[in-house]
Amino acid sequence: MSNFIDQWGETLWQGVIQTFQMTSISLIIAIIIGIPLGVAVVLTRPGQLLSNRFFYQLLNLLINIVRSIPFIILLFFIIPFTKFIVGTSIGVQGIIVPLVLYTAPYIARLMETALLEVDHGVIEAYKAMGMKKGQIIWHVLLREARPSIILGLTLATVSLIGATAMAGLVGGGGLGDIAYRYGFQQYETSLMYVVVILLIILVQILQTIGNKWAAHLKRD
Template sequence: MRAKINEFLELWGTDLWESTIQTFQMVGISLAFSILIGLPLGVLLVLTRPGKALGNKFFYQVLNAFINIIRSVPFIILLFFILPFTKMIVGTSIGVKGVIVPLVVYTAPYIARLMESALLEVDRGVLEAYEAMGIKTRHIIWHVLIRESRSSIILGLTIATIGLIGASAMAGLVGGGGLGDLAYRYGHLRYEVDVMYITVILLIILVQGLQSAGNRLAARLKKD
């Protein structure tokens, strides 16, 4: 058994390591940009709703429709649909660099919706109390909305990250790199079943680890 494991690692160890690093790169970079875009969008969705601090029915409806349209497109279709845009932004449509743009376009609206749901959970009475004291909206956003919904935001980001891992695996179909690319090129096209099994196991471990960490952090923030 040990001899087989050593033989497998000798053949595929380097590829597995490189693919795992590429997956972390894709997920990490895409998640960072998605949060930078998605969190403000989520806040805008809450604040521009009719009756809210920055209530603007037209702006809210346009933003709401825009996010719904992007979220309606499956990732694999979106990946091909925005290839020209991706190439214009980063200069390539393949490799780790080439899938960052579609991953961000796919994930940012999803995070915006998760943020919207989390922020809407904040007790209206708490918000009214701060507003009655004359606290500025920008301070309410940070010190009330985001602070009070930290636990839900962490859970939402955990879900988004797991979805992002799945999307990054699908990016392997267009040579995006990562574990998905390794599984597709060798596990599927070349019928290297062992490679397919190991990539699946690695993805399961990664997802389970992230979910457990997210749950623990959310529970800790809820107690604070």
């Protein structure tokens, strides 16, 4: 064990840090894009507060197109675009763009599902009381959907961690890169097992935090 730690400890620690960097940066940007996109899809649906069939169908089509592309294909397909945006397609910096494009539409769909779970009768009641649409969106729709939103974001984060593992195929860094470059290509089986265990632990921690947070919000 001590020999393994001496040989791979620093590499694994760097991989954990890179995985956190990729996940956190991509998640923040994807949330900034995905949540407003999901809210817009819900509000422009027929019969909703800002009903607009054209924009609803346009947004719906855009989300479906991006979500229909598997991440591993998207990763290679947008390499020229990634280089144009950040100047490189490798390393932590180069993987952010595909991770955001992969995650933002996913978050938008999760947001849509969470918001549609809110009782429409509650919204109608507040409309009848004269509350403005902006207030209904912020104080009623988003507030009532908070537990489902947190669970959705937790699911998106777990999915994002899985996507970062695939980043190793293009030298994206992180635990996936270590598992592929050393564990697979150099036949370091024990290292691959450790990477898998670390990913499982990471996912379990995040899922537990998300579940407890959502349960807390549901009681409020």
